[in-house]
Each structure stands twice: as structure tokens, then as C-alpha cells.
Amino acid sequence: MVTKNVMYFTDKEEEFVHLLVNIGIQRTVATVLVFLANTAEATSRDIERGTDLRQPEVSAAMKFLMGHAWIKSYETSSGNKGRPCKVYELAKPITGIMDCIEKETKDKANDQLALFTKLQDYFP
Numbered sequence: 001m002v003t004k005n006v007m008y009f010t011d012k013e014e015e016f017v018h019l020l021v022n023i024g025i026q027r028t029v030a031t032v033l034v035f036l037a038n039t040a041e042a043t044s045r046d047i048e049r050g051t052d053l054r055q056p057e058v059s060a061a062m063k064f065l066m067g068h069a070w071i072k073s074y075e076t077s078s079g080n081k082g083r084p085c086k087v088y089e090l091a092k093p094i095t096g097i098m099d100c101i102e103k104e105t106k107d108k109a110n111d112q113l114a115l116f117t118k119l120q121d122y123f124p
């Protein structure tokens with residue numbers, strides 16, 4: 001039997017997740033992002049255990065993160081017979097990801113303000 005350490009969030013990491021959620025990032029995506037920011041690499045099973053998310057939630061978050069090119073993965077043999085295991089890691093530093101999130105948030109806010117300005121044109 002293999003012994004593995006399971007990482008759990010500190011209060012500071014929980015606050016990081018909470019702040020990401022407050023700016024519009026899905027809770028599952030924020031949770032996985034913070035987990036990967038604090039570890040060099042992890043399997044989906046490690047992420048499930050460390051974040052207390054279910055497998056479908058982790059898969060959905062991974063799909064979102066991969067779609068934004070914020071994470072990358074590679075396959076490694078599990079040491080046993082059967083399927084190889086996917087290992088995930090951040091594709092860019094967390095500060096670069098935060099810059100992307102900031103830009104997306106600003107763009108979304110500017111779009112909303114432009115719509116509001118256009119709405120005001122309907123009133124004399």
C-alpha cells in the first residue's frame with residue numbers, strides 16, 4: 001500500500017477562494033485553481049481529496065481551466081495495470097492567471113457600463 005499526504009486549505013486559501021467567487025469565478029473552478037496554485041502538480045484524485053469536491057465537479061473545473069489554457073496535463077503510468085493517471089499543473093504562474101481574470105472582469109464591467117449608457121439614451 002502507498003501512503004500519500006493529503007493537502008487541505010488554510011484559512012488564507014479559503015479566503016482566496018472566497019474572493020475569486022465574489023468576483024465571479026465559479027466556486028469549483030476557484031477551489032481547484034487555488035489548490036493547484038499551492039502544489040507543483042496533482043492528480044484529479046488528489047484534487048478531489050484536497051478540495052472536498054466530487055469527481056464530476058473536478059472534471060468540469062478542469063475543462064474550464066483547460067479551455068482558458070491556465071492548466072496543463074500529462075499522463076503517467078499508475079504503477080499498476082489499468083489506465084494511466086493524468087497529472088495537472090498550472091500552465092502559467094498564478095499571477096499571470098490573476099492578470100487574465102482581472103482583464104476579463106474589467107472587460108465585462110466595461111461592457112455592462114456601455115449597455116447602461118445606451119439604456120440612458122432612451123430617457124430624455
